[in-house]
Amino acid sequence: GLQGFSWTMLLLFCAIQELGSWAMHTAVEGPGLGEPGDPALLAGGRVKRGWVWNQFFVVEEYTGTEPLYVGKIHSDSDEGDGSIKYTISGEGAGTIFLIDEITGDIHATERLDREQKTFYTLRAQARDRQTDQLLEPESEFIIKVQDINDSEPRFLEGPYIGSVAELSPVGTSVMQVMASDADDPTYGSSARVVYSVLEGEQHFTVDSKTGVIRTAVADLDRETQDRYEVVIRATDMAGQLGGLSGSTTVTIVVTDVNDNPPRFPQKMYQFSIVETAPVGTAIGRVKAEDSDVGENTDMTYQVKDEEGVEMFKVTTDSNTQEAVITVQKPLDYESKKVHTVVVEALNKFVDPRFVDLGTFRDQTIVRVSVLDVDEPPEFRPPSNLMEVQEDAHVGSVVGVVTALDPDTANHPVRYAIDRSTDAERIFDIDAKTGAIVTGKVLDRETAGWHNITVLAMEADNHSQVSRASLRIRILDVNDNPPELATPYEAAVCEDAKPGQLIQTISVVDRDEPQSGHRFYFTLAPEATNNHHFSLLDIQDNTAAVHTQRVGFNRQEQDVYLLPILVVDSGPPALSSTGTLTIRVCGCDSSGAIQSCNSTAYVVSATLSPGALIALLVCVLILVVLVLLILTLKRHHKSHLTSEDDEDMRDNVIKYNDEGGGEQDTEAYDMSALRSLYDFSEIKAGDGGGGPGEGGPGRNPASELHALPQWVQSPDLDFSVFRDYICRKVEQADEDLSVPPYDSFQTYAFEGSDSPVPSLSSINTWSSGSEQDFSYLGGWGPRFRQLAALYAGRRGEEDSEES
Numbered sequence: 001g002l003q004g005f006s007w008t009m010l011l012l013f014c015a016i017q018e019l020g021s022w023a024m025h026t027a028v029e030g031p032g033l034g035e036p037g038d039p040a041l042l043a044g045g046r047v048k049r050g051w052v053w054n055q056f057f058v059v060e061e062y063t064g065t066e067p068l069y070v071g072k073i074h075s076d077s078d079e080g081d082g083s084i085k086y087t088i089s090g091e092g093a094g095t096i097f098l099i100d101e102i103t104g105d106i107h108a109t110e111r112l113d114r115e116q117k118t119f120y121t122l123r124a125q126a127r128d129r130q131t132d133q134l135l136e137p138e139s140e141f142i143i144k145v146q147d148i149n150d151s152e153p154r155f156l157e158g159p160y161i162g163s164v165a166e167l168s169p170v171g172t173s174v175m176q177v178m179a180s181d182a183d184d185p186t187y188g189s190s191a192r193v194v195y196s197v198l199e200g201e202q203h204f205t206v207d208s209k210t211g212v213i214r215t216a217v218a219d220l221d222r223e224t225q226d227r228y229e230v231v232i233r234a235t236d237m238a239g240q241l242g243g244l245s246g247s248t249t250v251t252i253v254v255t256d257v258n259d260n261p262p263r264f265p266q267k268m269y270q271f272s273i274v275e276t277a278p279v280g281t282a283i284g285r286v287k288a289e290d291s292d293v294g295e296n297t298d299m300t301y302q303v304k305d306e307e308g309v310e311m312f313k314v315t316t317d318s319n320t321q322e323a324v325i326t327v328q329k330p331l332d333y334e335s336k337k338v339h340t341v342v343v344e345a346l347n348k349f350v351d352p353r354f355v356d357l358g359t360f361r362d363q364t365i366v367r368v369s370v371l372d373v374d375e376p377p378e379f380r381p382p383s384n385l386m387e388v389q390e391d392a393h394v395g396s397v398v399g400v401v402t403a404l405d406p407d408t409a410n411h412p413v414r415y416a417i418d419r420s421t422d423a424e425r426i427f428d429i430d431a432k433t434g435a436i437v438t439g440k441v442l443d444r445e446t447a448g449w450h451n452i453t454v455l456a457m458e459a460d461n462h463s464q465v466s467r468a469s470l471r472i473r474i475l476d477v478n479d480n481p482p483e484l485a486t487p488y489e490a491a492v493c494e495d496a497k498p499g500q501l502i503q504t505i506s507v508v509d510r511d512e513p514q515s516g517h518r519f520y521f522t523l524a525p526e527a528t529n530n531h532h533f534s535l536l537d538i539q540d541n542t543a544a545v546h547t548q549r550v551g552f553n554r555q556e557q558d559v560y561l562l563p564i565l566v567v568d569s570g571p572p573a574l575s576s577t578g579t580l581t582i583r584v585c586g587c588d589s590s591g592a593i594q595s596c597n598s599t600a601y602v603v604s605a606t607l608s609p610g611a612l613i614a615l616l617v618c619v620l621i622l623v624v625l626v627l628l629i630l631t632l633k634r635h636h637k638s639h640l641t642s643e644d645d646e647d648m649r650d651n652v653i654k655y656n657d658e659g660g661g662e663q664d665t666e667a668y669d670m671s672a673l674r675s676l677y678d679f680s681e682i683k684a685g686d687g688g689g690g691p692g693e694g695g696p697g698r699n700p701a702s703e704l705h706a707l708p709q710w711v712q713s714p715d716l717d718f719s720v721f722r723d724y725i726c727r728k729v730e731q732a733d734e735d736l737s738v739p740p741y742d743s744f745q746t747y748a749f750e751g752s753d754s755p756v757p758s759l760s761s762i763n764t765w766s767s768g769s770e771q772d773f774s775y776l777g778g779w780g781p782r783f784r785q786l787a788a789l790y791a792g793r794r795g796e797e798d799s800e801e802s
Helices: 002-024 306-311 352-357 599-606 609-656 670-674 700-705 719-734 742-747 773-778 781-801
Strands: 056-059 068-072 084-090 097-099 105-108 119-128 134-146 160-165 173-176 194-199 204-206 212-215 227-235 245-255 268-274 282-286 299-303 312-317 322-327 338-347 361-371 385-389 397-400 413-417 427-429 435-438 449-458 461-475 489-493 501-508 520-523 533-537 542-547 559-567 575-587 593-596
Touching: 056 068, 084 097, 160 173, 173 245, 194 204, 204 227, 268 282, 282 361, 299 312, 306 312, 306 338, 312 338, 322 338, 385 397, 413 427, 427 449, 489 501, 489 593, 501 575, 520 533, 533 559, 773 781
Parallel strands: 056 134, 160 245, 268 361, 385 461, 489 575
Antiparallel strands: 068 105, 084 119, 097 105, 119 134, 173 212, 194 227, 204 212, 227 245, 282 322, 299 338, 312 322, 338 361, 397 435, 413 449, 427 435, 449 461, 501 542, 520 559, 533 542, 559 575, 575 593
């Protein structure tokens, strides 16, 4: 069949090839075959013959054992004597294509594939075999590979997956497939492809030319079959006999539409819950099934009956699409033991195209059984306010609370007060009757309201406890007399005239009568003989005090005490007496008070006990601070004295050791000796000056006396030292670069060539027995120890002599 057809076509192509080769052997003469100046043109103008051939063709996929003849190249100058050598070069020359050098025949030695290469470009040469010179110009020719139907159509974009909505009408486009054929589309029908359905033609069709797949039926149901495998075949040669074909599998997914209503698997569900379940407790879940998928299964649930709407609530769990039934009002087993609820489910998204398929909702019945539990007592009625007079006796009944056991057993109830809310035990309660009585004397002015918690529990089960908050209001009775608002004090001028207003008085009362306060003012009975002042009730709970005489004399009496009686409206009417202090003061012409005899008294009287205590505390703190400062100073002074004594003792020992004379400067430390002289402690009366006095303009004589002094003999002359020091001071004044204390550093040392003898007060000008050391006592505290030592030695010598 197919193989015989292929050989037939091959023979046909070979015959055509031979005809073409025969045509190439025909010589063509005439102008135009050569170009001017071409070597092919002879000198006489005769046109030389050139190449003779047409385009060459070779059939692909040749399977013969002998090389396939392609064609012949020939020059019209070839006389057939073998003097011309033919050669070729270019694509495949010498490998794929071989040429006979004598005849010019070209053969193909390999199997060619047009789908890999459609033509080959080569160049032909004709040379003289003896001289190897070109007889013809090099010419280019093409060998074209002729196509045969050797490639089947292929679906290169597979695998194919398409989708179509269920219940789509016939002819709905699903998708398009396309196959490609590697054969030459310009030659024959080898590349013309047609499509057909091999499997799945019951539900789908394919357009033979375009490859568009369409639905063949209108009742595709996703719930029955959600995908189809369709095999599409592509055939070349336009589907004719002998054409090659290829196939592919197309997966078609049927997508969902909302064509199925929700359905409850059961027509009745039963749940149970205890009667003490709080509001919001979930009772159970029910779910309506929907064959659709995705958002087409989204549902909403609702309660349809009135009783269910009042007692229960239905919500939708968005994750599971379940109806969650919860308690909306408190349940009571004693009132109703079973509740029936109608729950309806409906699709959230309804497709109007499928409304005629039926209603997209469903209903079910949910029976809720209420379980009995042992409940704590309930207070009835739930009143939380009681009132009692503040003068009620201990044990008086304030009110009665009542609680009942709601259970069918109706257990007896016992009562108690939560003592955390009545720690002072102001109230008590009868455990059996619930009567609340006073436990202590009440006082509205101390506490006008009391908030207590009453407990009610079953007599045989105290764990079943109920609590009720109770507010007790203390009603006021008139048990507090009115009092003056403050201890009033007034002042009156000596030259006051009759009827002059001195003071306006107001009253305070701790009671709070329902009709409001009403106070009455009058002078106390002991003030009936008063002729100095009068009291006027203004009728607005205040009173005014006026003068009743002309002028007052504070020399005769500077203070008047006016007792005032204040009475409230009751009942019963209570009264109190307050005293108004009136002082007689001196005033100027305008009536301004200038002075009163009892100013100090007034000031002292106005000081409160707290102010007096604060004043005493401040004075005490000041005294303690003064004592502490004095103690610290004394301790510091004694500490300095002990240090001075120790330093003086040590330095005296060093001072008494002269060493090797004035030339020996290494026997002791001169800086320690110089540190003994503290010029700041030498008083001016001793002939010294402080360090602060030493400057460029200081007195040389005062500096000389600033050194420790001793008793001088009248015949001693210190002019040498005075002149020396003055010179040094003048030098320091003239030399601004030298500090003032340089002069001290200079004259403090004698030097090696000084003719002046030692300045030591010991053994100076006389023997030790002739010296009088009494002057050391005037040198200050630093030389006190030295004076004691030498004064003692002097006394011993005197005793020995005596």
